[in-house]
Amino acid sequence: MTHHILLIENSPPGDRLMPSKQLNMFLANALETLKAGRFLGMSCQEPMIVLLSGQLGAGKTTLTRGIVEGLGGTIDDVSSPTFTLIHEYQARRSVYHLDTYRLKTSAEFFELGVDELLESEAIVLIEWPELVSEYLPADRLEIKIVHQPENTRELTAQATGDASSRVLESWRELLRAT
Amino acid sequence: MLPFDVVTPDSAASVAAESSESGFLLAIESSCDETAAAVIDRQRRVLSNVVASQFELHTRFGGVVPEMASRAHVQNILPVIDEAIRQAGIRLADLTAIAVATTPGLVGSLLIGLTAAKTLAWSLGVPLVAIDHLQAHIYACQLALWSQSGQAAEQKVQSESIYPCVGMVVSGGHSNLYACASPVDFELLGATTDDAAGEAFDKVAKVLDLGFPGGPAIEKCAKAGRADAFAFPRTFIHEERLDFSFSGLKTAVLYAAHGIQGAKVQPPPLDDARRADLAASFQAAVVDVLIAKAVQALKKTRYSSLCVGGGVAANQAFREKLEQVAQKRGFRLHVAPRELCTDNAAMGGLGWELVEKGRLAPLDLDVSPGLIRTAVPRKS
Numbered sequence: 036m037t038h039h040i041l042l043i044e045n046s047p048p049g050d051r052l053m054p055s056k057q058l059n060m061f062l063a064n065a066l067e068t069l070k071a072g073r074f075l076g077m078s079c080q081e082p083m084i085v086l087l088s089g090q091l092g093a094g095k096t097t098l099t100r101g102i103v104e105g106l107g108g109t110i111d112d113v114s115s116p117t118f119t120l121i122h123e124y125q126a127r128r129s130v131y132h133l134d135t136y137r138l139k140t141s142a143e144f145f146e147l148g149v150d151e152l153l154e155s156e157a158i159v160l161i162e163w164p165e166l167v168s169e170y171l172p173a174d175r176l177e178i179k180i181v182h183q184p185e186n187t188r189e190l191t192a193q194a195t196g197d198a199s200s201r202v203l204e205s206w207r208e209l210l211r212a213t
Numbered sequence: 214m215l216p217f218d219v220v221t222p223d224s225a226a227s228v229a230a231e232s233s234e235s236g237f238l239l240a241i242e243s244s245c246d247e248t249a250a251a252v253i254d255r256q257r258r259v260l261s262n263v264v265a266s267q268f269e270l271h272t273r274f275g276g277v278v279p280e281m282a283s284r285a286h287v288q289n290i291l292p293v294i295d296e297a298i299r300q301a302g303i304r305l306a307d308l309t310a311i312a313v314a315t316t317p318g319l320v321g322s323l324l325i326g327l328t329a330a331k332t333l334a335w336s337l338g339v340p341l342v343a344i345d346h347l348q349a350h351i352y353a354c355q356l357a358l359w360s361q362s363g364q365a366a367e368q369k370v371q372s373e374s375i376y377p378c379v380g381m382v383v384s385g386g387h388s389n390l391y392a393c394a395s396p397v398d399f400e401l402l403g404a405t406t407d408d409a410a411g412e413a414f415d416k417v418a419k420v421l422d423l424g425f426p427g428g429p430a431i432e433k434c435a436k437a438g439r440a441d442a443f444a445f446p447r448t449f450i451h452e453e454r455l456d457f458s459f460s461g462l463k464t465a466v467l468y469a470a471h472g473i474q475g476a477k478v479q480p481p482p483l484d485d486a487r488r489a490d491l492a493a494s495f496q497a498a499v500v501d502v503l504i505a506k507a508v509q510a511l512k513k514t515r516y517s518s519l520c521v522g523g524g525v526a527a528n529q530a531f532r533e534k535l536e537q538v539a540q541k542r543g544f545r546l547h548v549a550p551r552e553l554c555t556d557n558a559a560m561g562g563l564g565w566e567l568v569e570k571g572r573l574a575p576l577d578l579d580v581s582p583g584l585i586r587t588a589v590p591r592k593s
Binding site for chain 2: 065110113114119120122148183
């Protein structure tokens with residue numbers, strides 16, 4: 036990679052006491068989506084719930100591939116769980132990759148035994164989280180990826196609690212540093 | 214290819230009587246959405262093949278049968294087993310062995326099939342064998358080949374083997390290529406890095422407002438379209454790796470259909486003609502990649518047969534192109550009959566291979582939800 040992922044810094048300069056709980060970045064191509072994911076995976080030092088929103092083809096699974104690699108897992112193990120609903124990957128921490136695309140009710144989601152995963156020490160990644168987000172723990176990292184012209188993407192991440200804020204800050208630092 | 218017929222219920226009883234010495238295998242499948250059970254005799258004849266989502270269970274047993282989640286399997290499993298036994302014209306006590314799919318799949322769903330299988334095996338005092346669902350999808354080709362042959366049972370099990378072969382399982386959840394040395398010795402050569410082929414069909418059907426399930430919807434719509442109208446990407450097609458990626462293709466169809474918000478140039482409105490062209494071009498791209506990778510796998514393994522199973526193998530355009538390429542390149546081709554492409558338990562006739570090799574499973578057997586990559590079972 037010859038250039039950096041473009042961070043869109045929108046917090047007021049010098050505001051060190053109140054770091055923004057939001058992170059925006061511009062992703063020029065799928066390789067940058069992978070790279071951003073890798074840095075996020077490296078930043079996940081504790082159990083974490085990550086919600087991945089975005090239309091078809093936004094890059095949710097691609098970002099997940101990066102995250103799993105950043106967590107020390109094998110990138111080739113990762114594929115879309117749309118049909119299979121839950122994938123588990125071995126990494127520094129167990130990673131559960133979930134997808135509600137095919138589900139019709141939140142009850143179907145919880146019948147999969149998701150409550151156990153949410154309380155485990157794992158990293159839980161959820162694609163198409165809108166169906167179930169109100170039933171998930173309050174502290175999570177909410178990521179939205181939006182298609183932009185020229186096959187590029189804009190990624191927005193929002194931390195909603197202490198643990199997710201720590202991850203977000205660590206992620207921001209890695210993105211700035213490299 | 215001749216149609217694959219389950220022995221009809223009327224004749225099942227007489228077949229059952231004649232094969233009573235050789236035995237009956239009950240196969241159970243609950244790895245994803247379908248709860249299924251089948252009875253296969255030692256000659257590999259399918260005496261019954263019951264799938265809950267297709268079978269009007271709720272009219273017989275009361276209540277609605279929801280499609281997804283473990284609870285549906287719990288509700289369906291016993292009626293489905295009963296129905297499979299009844300249709301085969303046998304009694305539970307006639308069973309010789311129980312086979313159950315234990316990998317890959319959803320842990321909760323797999324466990325229900327496994328628990329039912331263990332309970333039956335223990336209570337009847339018959340052996341239990343654990344089936345790899347993906348190996349079973351390829352075995353569907355073997356069952357079909359034998360069902361077409363008129364040979365005596367013992368001979369046909371000896372001869373007309375589809376193995377060794379390159380096995381390709383293309384479905385909603387998987388796009389896998391295997392080197393299949395025997396019915397139960399598989400090595401994963403490649404898999405999808407993002408979306409499975411069947412998933413791409415469903416998602417593109419949604420992009421084109423064609424409804425669900427996407428496979429048949431795209432196939433139908435594509436008939437009126439030109440396959441060369443759009444030059445969609447064929448990811449990895451010129452690379453040596455035997456992996457698939459359909460995510461970029463899905464995105465390309467999305468952009469071609471609806472454009473991108475804020476872009477200067479927007480596509481024309483999505484009318485029926487454009488929809489048909491998009492469907493046909495998308496389908497051609499998927500078929501091209503699947504076949505190119507299958508051919509590469511044949512070269513790499515030096516095997517001379519290709520066996521294809523899974524839901525996407527029901528696609529007519531795919532089947533026709535496979536036939537053409539097989540003829541041109543001179544390899545043997547076996548495609549699972551349509552009835553055995555989607556998830557079913559009849560393909561669990563694979564269990565006989567394990568019974569005959571003495572590869573029985575202990576009663577403390579567990580499920581293995583993840584994809585097994587090599588012939589050596591992964592330690593869990």
